[in-house]
Amino acid sequence: MKLVFLGTSAAQPTAERGMTCICLVLDREILMFDAGEGAQVAYQKARLGWNKRMKIFVTHLHGDHCIGILGMLQTMSLQNRTEPVDIFGPPGIDEFLAANLKVLNFGLSFPIRVTRIREGTVHEDAAYTVSACGAEHSIPAFSYLFVEKDRPGRFYPEKARQLGVEEGKLWHELQQGREVQAGGRTVRPQEVTGEKRRGRRIGISGDTRPSPRLEAFFTGCDYMTFDSTYSDSLRDKARENYHSTSVEAAELARRAGVSNLILTHFSARYDDAGELVAEAGAVHRSVIAARDMLEIEIK
Numbered sequence: 001m002k003l004v005f006l007g008t009s010a011a012q013p014t015a016e017r018g019m020t021c022i023c024l025v026l027d028r029e030i031l032m033f034d035a036g037e038g039a040q041v042a043y044q045k046a047r048l049g050w051n052k053r054m055k056i057f058v059t060h061l062h063g064d065h066c067i068g069i070l071g072m073l074q075t076m077s078l079q080n081r082t083e084p085v086d087i088f089g090p091p092g093i094d095e096f097l098a099a100n101l102k103v104l105n106f107g108l109s110f111p112i113r114v115t116r117i118r119e120g121t122v123h124e125d126a127a128y129t130v131s132a133c134g135a136e137h138s139i140p141a142f143s144y145l146f147v148e149k150d151r152p153g154r155f156y157p158e159k160a161r162q163l164g165v166e167e168g169k170l171w172h173e174l175q176q177g178r179e180v181q182a183g184g185r186t187v188r189p190q191e192v193t194g195e196k197r198r199g200r201r202i203g204i205s206g207d208t209r210p211s212p213r214l215e216a217f218f219t220g221c222d223y224m225t226f227d228s229t230y231s232d233s234l235r236d237k238a239r240e241n242y243h244s245t246s247v248e249a250a251e252l253a254r255r256a257g258v259s260n261l262i263l264t265h266f267s268a269r270y271d272d273a274g275e276l277v278a279e280a281g282a283v284h285r286s287v288i289a290a291r292d293m294l295e296i297e298i299k
């Protein structure tokens, strides 16, 4: 599992940074969070694959977070994609897509399924859930939380053999967390597996002010990417424009017990995010700045 940052600038691009777009790359699927203008250009550079299973989650309907969906869809279609794409976003996402597809006369080689989201669980399958919480921005906006389901503990074949459990179907049962009969007794999964592995939690703030609700929402995240549009000397500007400063992001991360904070969505006035990382680093012990094409392996 890895996070790939395709765009890390706020509102307008710079020579080094494109518009907001973050991919969470899973084994068999890509979850894209926002797609600002040019998302497909960065996506192509990252070589993430045009026919992978994909879901796109939009935080809010400002152009720098959603216009790139159109380019993504068009390029996917030119690449003869056949897999459907699921798109989730605030009310209006459906009209935005329908109107643009109509006016631009798009023909797509694959189906899209669009869902207007509300707070709560947005998507759930066997491996993970994605949920949404209202953010505090100038228009309706959401933050997203990816939570992987707990995975069974590591299986120890030697222990199973010692207890007289034959390899094959019975091992599979134990690996799935079910008891089996072997050697004249009941063997419980705990006897042959390590501790359950806790699912990983990844938070994506989108554009927002810090808030107590988001602090609760992101509690215990292994990684959280957070709006860090301004340095702390521009706190007033952050408040005015419904964004956060790097220090506000770090304060929220610390209070929420977030293990690793990734700052992103930097104002174009910052050529280098070093200053923002330094001041946030005084508040939280693990802070890095996202940059375009940065990949972070999620352990």
Ligand SMILES: [Zn+2]
Residues within 6 Å of the ligand: 010, 011, 020, 062, 064, 065, 207, 265
């Ligand atoms: Zn933005």
